[in-house]
Amino acid sequence: MAVRQVAHVQVAPDRAVESLLHFSPEVGQAVDDALESAPTSPVAQSFAAYLGALGTEPGDALAARRRFDRYAAGVAPCTPWRRETPAPP
Structure with a gap:
């Protein structure tokens, strides 16, 4: 189960970025999902503030x-x- 959680945490911000890049109406939900899956993520928090x-x-x-x-x-x-x-040779 831990692997599945990690995968979800990685997928949510990626889906949010993809939705924003393509002006998808799903972008709001994708950002909400990113915040839910990783509430302390700087990426998710910054994305929500940007939107x-x-x-x-x-x-x-x-x-x-x-x-x-x-x-x-x-x-x-x-x-x-x-x-x-590195120190110069």
Whole structure:
């Protein structure tokens, strides 16, 4: 069962992107599925916020912003990292 769950988590965001690229009316449901299958996924959360910002209803955009803000408040800030480069020969 764990393998099936992992597969579903990977498929949901892919289906959401595919729906958006082809302007499919399923894009909203695909994003909802991605959020349901992986609620802490940065991809799913960002996608939902993006779709909310694209909407024409101010209430939808505000709701998307609030949902993303709640998500972002629970995420640790990114730590900058330095790329290790090999020493010159």
